[in-house]
Amino acid sequence: MIREIVKVGDPERERILRRPSKAVRHVNQSVRALLKDMAETMYAAPGVGLAAPQIGINKRIVVVDVGDGLVELVNPEIVEREGTALDWEGCLSVPGLIGEVERSRRVRVKGLAADGRPLWIDAEDFFARALQHEIDHLDGVLFLDRARTVREAPKPTPRVVFFGTPEFAVPSLRALLADDITVVGVVTQPDRPQGRGLAVLPPPVKVAAREADLPVIQPASVRAADALAAIAAWEPDCLVVVAYGQILPKGLLAMPRLGAYNLHASLLPKYRGAAPINWAIMRGERETGVTVQHMVSKLDAGDIVRQVAVPIGERETAGELHDRLAEVGARLLVETLRAVFAGKATRVPQDETQATYAPLLTRDHGRIDWARPAVEIDRLIRGLNPWPVAFTSAGGRALKIWRAEPLPGAGEAAVGAAPGQIVAAGEDGLDVVTGDGILRLLEVQGEGGRRMAAGEYLRGHRLQAGSRLGE
Numbered sequence: 001m002i003r004e005i006v007k008v009g010d011p012e013r014e015r016i017l018r019r020p021s022k023a024v025r026h027v028n029q030s031v032r033a034l035l036k037d038m039a040e041t042m043y044a045a046p047g048v049g050l051a052a053p054q055i056g057i058n059k060r061i062v063v064v065d066v067g068d069g070l071v072e073l074v075n076p077e078i079v080e081r082e083g084t085a086l087d088w089e090g091c092l093s094v095p096g097l098i099g100e101v102e103r104s105r106r107v108r109v110k111g112l113a114a115d116g117r118p119l120w121i122d123a124e125d126f127f128a129r130a131l132q133h134e135i136d137h138l139d140g141v142l143f144l145d146r147a148r149t150v151r152e153a154p155k156p157t158p159r160v161v162f163f164g165t166p167e168f169a170v171p172s173l174r175a176l177l178a179d180d181i182t183v184v185g186v187v188t189q190p191d192r193p194q195g196r197g198l199a200v201l202p203p204p205v206k207v208a209a210r211e212a213d214l215p216v217i218q219p220a221s222v223r224a225a226d227a228l229a230a231i232a233a234w235e236p237d238c239l240v241v242v243a244y245g246q247i248l249p250k251g252l253l254a255m256p257r258l259g260a261y262n263l264h265a266s267l268l269p270k271y272r273g274a275a276p277i278n279w280a281i282m283r284g285e286r287e288t289g290v291t292v293q294h295m296v297s298k299l300d301a302g303d304i305v306r307q308v309a310v311p312i313g314e315r316e317t318a319g320e321l322h323d324r325l326a327e328v329g330a331r332l333l334v335e336t337l338r339a340v341f342a343g344k345a346t347r348v349p350q351d352e353t354q355a356t357y358a359p360l361l362t363r364d365h366g367r368i369d370w371a372r373p374a375v376e377i378d379r380l381i382r383g384l385n386p387w388p389v390a391f392t393s394a395g396g397r398a399l400k401i402w403r404a405e406p407l408p409g410a411g412e413a414a415v416g417a418a419p420g421q422i423v424a425a426g427e428d429g430l431d432v433v434t435g436d437g438i439l440r441l442l443e444v445q446g447e448g449g450r451r452m453a454a455g456e457y458l459r460g461h462r463l464q465a466g467s468r469l470g471e
């Protein structure tokens with residue numbers, strides 16, 4: 001059972017720490033139970049030792065673990081000392097302070113083990129210091145009484161667990177590490193078949209995490225008990241989520257004391273969902289941005305902590321915008337976490353009435369409807385580059401369109417022509433009639449071929465003025 005640790009500050013409680021403790025007469029069952037509670041209490045707290053008075057028990061019993069295993073001692077006594085050493089130490093009963101204390105560098109301690117048998121321990125350096133500190137407690141002495149100087153303990157840096165999967169999340173992970181934020185573990189999606197050859201590849205975040213020697217887990221479901229246990233074992237103070245690809249359960253969001261934060265590639269509440277960058281271009285936005293939200297169980301509906309607007313370039317593709325937002329977002333994320341850690345982050349609820357959605361893309365989103373205006377088709381092509389790529393059909397076979405540009409003016413050639421009809425074909429490209437204006441195709445990719453300039457494509461394919469696309 002974990003016991004409450006008595007702390008200095010309240011004079012009534014402090015008296016417990018200041019009275020000398022009594023020797024144990026028999027190492028019996030109740031003493032062993034007490035030792036067990038003391039060890040459990042010590043391990044649950046950020047300490048390397050604990051004396052019975054610290055949990056309000058007036059007995060000469062201590063436990064110590066400096067990393068080499070648990071040492072339990074009843075009626076400990078220092079019988080030999082050698083040398084001196086000056087160093088800083090702290091105490092679970094004196095939180096927030098450390099003191100510079102001179103101790104013996106080596107000690108021999110005599111006492112009784114948990115089974116009641118006599119025990120001698122030879123200790124040096126940090127282990128010797130810990131034993132002297134704990135034995136002092138049995139005489140009502142605190143390190144404060146011996147310290148040459150006392151100062152505020154450095155605050156432990158918050159422990160972050162990072163959730164992310166694709167390229168978009170890599171600059172964020174790297175920015176956290178570059179800013180000396182303590183990332184204690186990384187959660188990413190399992191390795192999956194990718195690309196044309198369907199080779200099984202690790203997610204980009206896994207590669208980056210391994211380069212930084214960070215522990216990585218790849219649960220098929222983050223809701224599984226073993227995944228949650230692995231994350232809990234990292235003892236996170238804060239979760240950071242960047243394009244992870246799984247919904248985090250409520251219990252996980254509530255686990256860390258500083259909360260969970262998500263970097264989303266839009267100006268929330270606009271473009272909630274899986275593909276905000278693509279949809280912002282496809283819908284003709286002039287600006288988008290990045291948002292860090294405090295996560296709640298409803299997807300992308302958390303309070304906004306920080307937000308930055310980013311203009312969309314007139315000819316920009318989703319791939320280009322993705323790379324810019326990943327960098328801007330990484331900087332925003334670090335800035336936000338610094339504010340959260342300093343207790344200076346504010347939260348603004350999202351305006352639900354302004355929410356729009358950016359659903360997951362499928363290949364079918366890329367089918368070009370030539371009856372739409374040229375500017376709209378151009379946005380579709382840019383918004384789906386590099387994935388899934390807009391397409392039409394030419395002579396019954398699929399034709400991917402990588403790059404195009406709307407031509408100014410309606411174009412005389414378009415008069416009387418049906419949408420999808422080619423009105424000019426040459427080195428400059430393929431001019432196609434749309435519902436409003438001409439769209440010039442600049443870079444295309446035929447079925448089974450590579451992407452190439454439209455002029456080059458024309459040399460190998462029989463497409464000419466009068467042919468019709470998308471039939």
Ligand code: ZN
Pocket residue numbers: 090091092093133134137
């Ligand atoms: Zn102490």
